[in-house]
Amino acid sequence: MSAPAAEQGAARRITVPPRSLRSRIPTREASVLAALVLLVAVTTIVNPRFLDPQGVEDLLLNATIFVVLAVGQALVVITRNVDLSVGSILGLAAFGTGSLFHSAPGTPIVVVFAVGILFGAVLGAVNGLIVTAAKVPALVITLGTLYIYRGVSYAWAGGTQYFIGDAPDAFGNLAVQEVLGIPLIAVAAFVVAIVVGLVLYFTRAGRDLYAIGSDPDAAVLFGIPVGRRVVTAFIASGALAGLAGVLYTARFNSVGADTGTGLELQVVAAVVIGGVAIFGGSGSVVGAAIGAVLLTTMTGAIAALNVSKFWTQAIVGALIIGAILIDRLISLRTAKRLLVEEDRIA
Template sequence: MSETVLQGANPPEPAEEKTSILASISKFRELGLLGFIILLSIVVQMRNPSFLTVENINDMITNTAILSILALGMALVIITRGIDLSIGATLALSGMIVAQTVSVYQGLNPLLAILLGTVIGIACGLVIGFLVSKIGILPIIATLAMMNIFRGLTFTVSDGKWISSYQMPESFVSIATSKILGINTLIVIAIVIYSIAFYFIDHTRTGRQIYAVGSNPDSAKVSGINQTKILMLVYTIMGGLAGLSGVLWVSKFASAQGDTASGYELTVIAACILGGVSIAGGSGKLSGVILGALLLGILNNALPLLNVSPFWQTAIQGLIILVAVIINVLVKRGVDRNNLLRRKI
């Protein structure tokens, strides 16, 4: 009889071991992503020696700065089990209004232009936050509707016209080309924003509540967390970062158009998913978001250097995103099973 009991107890061990492995992977996901980025960089460098030059690395990181800023805001939204499909339109609206303003007031201080764009984005974020948290509209529906509204407003205020570099003052265009302590201003802005975000997430009560709301909304509500405030906050932050990015985008490309950043929200979401942010909410690290944005930046830079067809570039990026999603799902299942086993023990 004892042998029967022992035989019955043996089969679960492989499942437990598999679960333990997946749980361990979740703890070192960022290291794995960093390893993949290093390996990919080595492979690309072997095929094209110009990839890891100082000039190309600087261009690559500069081009990734705006993506990383947007991915930070999107990560906070996704962690609360939300989504924001309006950030491309918010970016375009902010960029267009600021571009029109600096074209009329040529002497406007660049810092005021940045502030104006950020305020416009915050206003857009507040509207979405109100619809999601107060009215109770699903985030995907609310942001899809506002995406079309913001995009329509962009075409309306611009009357369908572009604003080109010759209409903008040099002081505004130089925001994206200037340097602070030898580092491109866009990179410096991204570093400052992430530094503030790391402190906010790790050392403030509100930062921890964001994860609590996404992890288990019912428990968060019972524990006294004001979910309305948290949702308003994350969508407002997302809007502000999108507004700021609109100013940086127009400065970088020296052009403001009605269709600016159309579809760019999907790239931002992809960076978050690659970085390990769970689309189910409640989990995700800012370090992973940075790496996810960097990986997309490397792919955008490396694939053309390898003479990969533009059509295949999109397919390759999609494949990598799909693999990342599958890994995230498997790891999450492993973590959930591991937690369940611990509770039973």
């Protein structure tokens, strides 16, 4: 076999998530899910009205936007990058949706969703192309585009706001329609998480993202198109942020220039808490989605328990630090176990 052919074969082998990763993902997701169940149980015991039908519906609706954003952010973080512009992209897509309905009231809802997703994908592509071409940390680039996109939003919107009454009733009803008692847009958000999770784990392109996050230099040597994969991850993140912007418009009463401000840090927090390693290479979008639900549920639980809302940020910060420390400990234990196995084989 020639050297290039051998490298191609090695590239195919390296894209399979390592055994340690496959064994860690269910455990990490299960621990986050257990924390969510414990939070709900304790809150319900103290305040039984926490899980009344209206309360559950509000929790699901509040989690919808964060779940969609977290799924896209997880794809980027797995590649050892981060996208801080998702809040601004959501804001632009949300205001664009309101503007589209205002200027063309008869626009089909499917077209509105397509435009929002495409708009977000274009902005995500800008992020990815700059990151890969300039070879500058994504943290710096997306911090810059966060402000650029937000500036465009302020220049475009000014003091204008669009209200849900400006949109067709069918669009506004998306937030109240239910499927088996679950809000329709919440179902859509979790379907997105499941579909993206399957693509990420069972396709070569998805497995390449794990390989890139684990060791970008090794991924290049093994023939993985690192630049193209990273750009694709940013495009997907932007597209999902655009989708979240359209859903935001359907969910809330009004959109304006400041829509989505500050969401990016909460989304990164949800991803990290959901078990996606901030150093890349491990985690899953399902875990990120559960992390998003955990954070939104925690906010509702704090209100239900009559705890000062100012504790929310402190608790989120503690959860982030805890998640990073746990990930670090797991990585060290895994590395130590691999060394022991190598010594035994040798």
